[in-house]
Amino acid sequence: MEKLHIGHGTGGRLTSEIISEILRPFQKTSSSPYLEDCAIVDGNIAVTIDGYTVSPRTFPGGDIGKLAICGSVNDLAMRGAKPKFIAMGLIAEEGLDKNELLSYMESAANTCAELSIQLVTGDTKVLPKGQVDGLYITTCAIGTPPLDREPLGMVRLVPGDVLIVTTEIGQHEATIAAARYGLTVPSLKSDCAPLWPLVEQIIEMKGIKCMRDCTRGGLGTVLCEWAESTSLGIDIYEEKIPISSEVSSICDILGFDPLYLACEGCAVIAVAPEDAEKVLSKLKAHELGKKAQIIGQITEEHKGYVGMNTKAGGKRLVDMPVGEMLPRIC
């Protein structure tokens, strides 16, 4: 009798495995064989769903309310879709302070207001003490993908495409980890932010092939998925990857690899080489992208694998993490 393991929820290899098992019964009868982070249905409706269980619920740079909007909106933005509507399901624990709950709703509402998103429907469940750790939020975001450009997706990746990371990686998970382990790093904060305002600056550029926000599993996991799914190789350069000194310190102390740390306001973007510099300069002109960097490219070498050229001058295989990451980071 196989049991669920924390690793089934951390975004790496075990997550991929359990998701394909969950999907099997639906595939018998559905014409949609892939479970995407964000689906495009009926031609012009982008839809995504995500659960948020972050602990602690308030952290430097955000809280579970802001995160529950940003996370789902970012999944839409990665398909180039403008977010328009949010549906929100709350599962709360009896005894949760009502003002605390309302403060998360205030944060969520402020993020919606920034983006002119409407909350259109919701649900509230209250469970007996001990059956929820405070509050879990599930949001479904709905929006519209651009009609005047080829859809974004892995299917468009070809050797030579340039990979750009929009900001310093790992800020969110390092912040949560620091809070969880009682480490005080004054200037460390989550990158939690809605990416649509950044995506809006670049989405008309036809050279953009594929985008993904580096949430659970981090940049490393996204790149592994791209390489495995497309059977193309990916080459990245360690020295080019933007990492703050705060995140480096947390990684040194806790033994984390920053490549696998979750971000909540950082995307990796694949761009045709002729448009790469233009995209980079547009990103850098925006507050959310000013630390953007070209970090590597798609290659015909080592097909299906990600290789990282290390600062020390070697080359390291980047594999998908198997589990054992920090739970409840998002």
Add this chain to the structure above:
Amino acid sequence: MEKLHIGHGTGGRLTSEIISEILRPFQKTSSSPYLEDCAIVDGNIAVTIDGYTVSPRTFPGGDIGKLAICGSVNDLAMRGAKPKFIAMGLIAEEGLDKNELLSYMESAANTCAELSIQLVTGDTKVLPKGQVDGLYITTCAIGTPPLDREPLGMVRLVPGDVLIVTTEIGQHEATIAAARYGLTVPSLKSDCAPLWPLVEQIIEMKGIKCMRDCTRGGLGTVLCEWAESTSLGIDIYEEKIPISSEVSSICDILGFDPLYLACEGCAVIAVAPEDAEKVLSKLKAHELGKKAQIIGQITEEHKGYVGMNTKAGGKRLVDMPVGEMLPRIC
């Protein structure tokens, strides 16, 4: 410091109150002042979200997987919308038996298949032991409302409209309560079913004004909401309300009022008087509606209140329950 109470999640008075507080920050900035069970956005997209935390997860007549599809699909059906897509977010407990999880996915997939609904996107979180009681599922259902008829809603209710209940009330909650209290009632089972196939039979009839499935809070709470929101009176007849002998027994033993017991495959429908008999006979011709009954009407008397003409010949005020109902029934 006010704390969340189980009653905030039972669908009655406290739920209404907490929902209006949750909505307040969103109303400052959103043009959608109402949080509906099912919203119609962009003119032709029906969307709803609900969390499912039922305990036990498997019960006579269904399981959490089937319920998570039926519950959300029924919210769409009540607006007359044909369900097309499901987004599903899982929050699971470390140590949950994987085959058990997959059996719920099988149930959910079977219900989707019956209705030709596609699962289009999903999310899986696994939390440490003790932070989830097994499994919570949130589903968002998306569909299309009919374009060729006036939208359904409380706004269309007028005195004289006839109220029809589609099947025996209280079957779901009585089943869950029996399981929770260890009562064995062999022929008692949940009415958990997707209502779209029944709604499809009647939706073209222009006399249909408003529909609502009698979930948390039961038939009584739905009617109280209608009366309060419209400032119309509602008159019902106790002897007309379909109740199985099994549900009556459970109510006698546990001291429940069947009017407030949750259903998961039962709707109340308000119909213009000239169409009432036709709607009733169409309902009775379908498996899910063969026990349908006319139970009362909208009236100009006792505005804002629901009165029940009792079997004993008196008249009783039906008020919204304040709390203290059974948690985790759906």
